[in-house]
Amino acid sequence: MTERDLRAACAPTTASIRDALEVVDRSATAVCLLVDDAGHLAGLLTDGDLRRAFLKGSSLDDAAIDHATRSPHFVAAGSPRALVLDLMQALRISVVPELDDERTLVGLHTLSDVVGSAPLPNVAVIMAGGRGTRLGELTKHTPKPLMTVAGRTIIEWIVLGLVGDGVREIWVSVNYLADQIEEHLGDGSRLGCTVRYLREDPDVPLGTAGSLTLLRAERPDLEHPVLVMNGDLMVEFDANDLLDAHRRTRATVTMATRTYQHEVPFGVVESTGGRVTDVSEKPTLSFDINAAVYAVEPRALAWLPSGRASTMPELVETCLERDEVVTAWPITAEWIDVGTPTDLARAKGHT
Numbered sequence: 001m002t003e004r005d006l007r008a009a010c011a012p013t014t015a016s017i018r019d020a021l022e023v024v025d026r027s028a029t030a031v032c033l034l035v036d037d038a039g040h041l042a043g044l045l046t047d048g049d050l051r052r053a054f055l056k057g058s059s060l061d062d063a064a065i066d067h068a069t070r071s072p073h074f075v076a077a078g079s080p081r082a083l084v085l086d087l088m089q090a091l092r093i094s095v096v097p098e099l100d101d102e103r104t105l106v107g108l109h110t111l112s113d114v115v116g117s118a119p120l121p122n123v124a125v126i127m128a129g130g131r132g133t134r135l136g137e138l139t140k141h142t143p144k145p146l147m148t149v150a151g152r153t154i155i156e157w158i159v160l161g162l163v164g165d166g167v168r169e170i171w172v173s174v175n176y177l178a179d180q181i182e183e184h185l186g187d188g189s190r191l192g193c194t195v196r197y198l199r200e201d202p203d204v205p206l207g208t209a210g211s212l213t214l215l216r217a218e219r220p221d222l223e224h225p226v227l228v229m230n231g232d233l234m235v236e237f238d239a240n241d242l243l244d245a246h247r248r249t250r251a252t253v254t255m256a257t258r259t260y261q262h263e264v265p266f267g268v269v270e271s272t273g274g275r276v277t278d279v280s281e282k283p284t285l286s287f288d289i290n291a292a293v294y295a296v297e298p299r300a301l302a303w304l305p306s307g308r309a310s311t312m313p314e315l316v317e318t319c320l321e322r323d324e325v326v327t328a329w330p331i332t333a334e335w336i337d338v339g340t341p342t343d344l345a346r347a348k349g350h351t
Contacts, residue, residue: 006108010035011064013042017053018060020045029110031095034065041097041105043068074099077106080236080333082160084109086152089192120166122224122243125215126158127208128231129175129200143177145231146184153184155231156191163192165239167227171218173211175200207309208292212301222298225254228312230292234336237293245329246295252324253300253316256293256331261286291331300324 009027011019013034023032024047034043045068053067073091075084077100084096088111098107128145145155152160159170170193174181178199188195198214200206206213208230215226225246227239237256246254263284270278294312303318304310319326 005029006105009033009108010105012036013065015064016061017050017058017064017067020064021050021060024050029095029108031108032064032068033097033105033108034068035105039104041072041074041099041103043070044072044095044097045069046095072097075109076100080161081114081164082157082236085114085160085164085192086157088114089190114164118166119168120224120239120243122167122227122239123169123171123215123219123222124162124167124227124229124239125171125173125198125212126155126229126231127173127211128155128181129173129178129205129211130232141177143181146180147232149234154234155181155185157234158229158231159185159188159191159193159195161236162227162239167239168193170195171198171215172196172231173198173200173206173214175202175205204307205309207311209304209312209315210308210310212296213304213306216301216304222301225295225297226301228294228296233292234334235291235293235331236333237331242293242295242329245327249327250325251295251327252297252319253326254295254329255312255316255326256291257288257328258291258331259286260289288328288330293331295329 005027009023009029009031010033011023013036015023015032015034020032024030024045030047032045033041034045036042043065045064049067049069053062058067073087073093074097075087077098079098087096088094088109094111096109097105098109100106126145128143130144146153149157155172162170170188172181172185172195174197178197182197185191185195196218198211198218200211200214212226212228225243227242242254242256261284263282265282268280268283269276270280290313292312296315300315300319303322304315316326
């Protein structure tokens with residue numbers, strides 16, 4: 001929502017019901033936000049609140065704040081889209097204010113903004129078949145994508161993020177404890193999309209790319225780039241931006257990258273022929289790493305070997321060998337690959 005649209009949805013705390021009706025009428029949000037002189041949100045009025053006020057006998061000149069919700073549900077400034085959509089679906093509301101630490105109004109989310117006005121034609125694939133062995137006992141009876149973070153499973157956060165960007169058809173590759181994942185997600189309707197499953201043979205794991213051969217068989221009619229990502233990622237990214245970059249660069253595969261920095265805990269010595277030329281005390285090394293989020297042209301799926309495991313890095317290598325364009329797309333937002341108990345604790349905010 002633009003700043004102008006946000007202002008159009010606001011009225012002072014001294015506003016009358018008449019004033020609030022005018023705000024609801026002129027804004028596209030069907031709400032009136034009552035804001036004090038310091039910009040703090042003091043109340044929220046919906047068109048339903050106004051109708052109920054009239055049914056109680058209120059007049060147009062009565063104070064609007066007497067009929068407002070004084071402590072409406074809100075999200076913190078900078079909250080990811082998936083969290084906003086989760087709150088809307090959980091509470092069955094279509095408008096959520098965004099407040100900073102001082103309770104100052106900084107934004108307003110509407111369901112149409114969060115979900116997107118037009119569905120994307122792209123299919124997404126979530127790789128959720130791994131055993132998650134690095135999590136030890138935590139995944140002995142529960143698949144890693146069903147680990148809970150902030151009240152929802154990891155895979156639900158992934159699905160909600162994709163739905164928020166306009167993706168409506170999602171395929172989930174399953175193998176280890178597949179029944180649990182299928183039972184948990186169902187057909188996807190409660191999350192605002194259609195979820196279907198790519199079922200690997202339990203005796204023949206297909207790796208991070210091999211299950212795309214199953215998609216190739218299920219959807220031979222694909223015409224648009226396929227979004228592919230691991231099912232154990234806590235990451236905020238804009239699928240539209242990724243796809244725009246993919247189209248703009250005419251890539252066959254676009255892979256998201258993340259900057260990883262490592263501080264060497266010792267002084268690093270550079271020398272030539274035994275003569276020291278430089279000493280760096282605990283230097284920080286920086287690398288671009290694979291963030292396990294991709295956009296893939298459908299024709300590239302034909303290059304995957306059938307009936308055996310293959311990985312996304314192997315597909316990238318195949319593209320490079322064929323002189324196909326592979327581009328990097330940097331992710332700057334928080335990114336956590338939930339691979340170890342320490343990673344899971346960090347995703348939960350415990351470290």
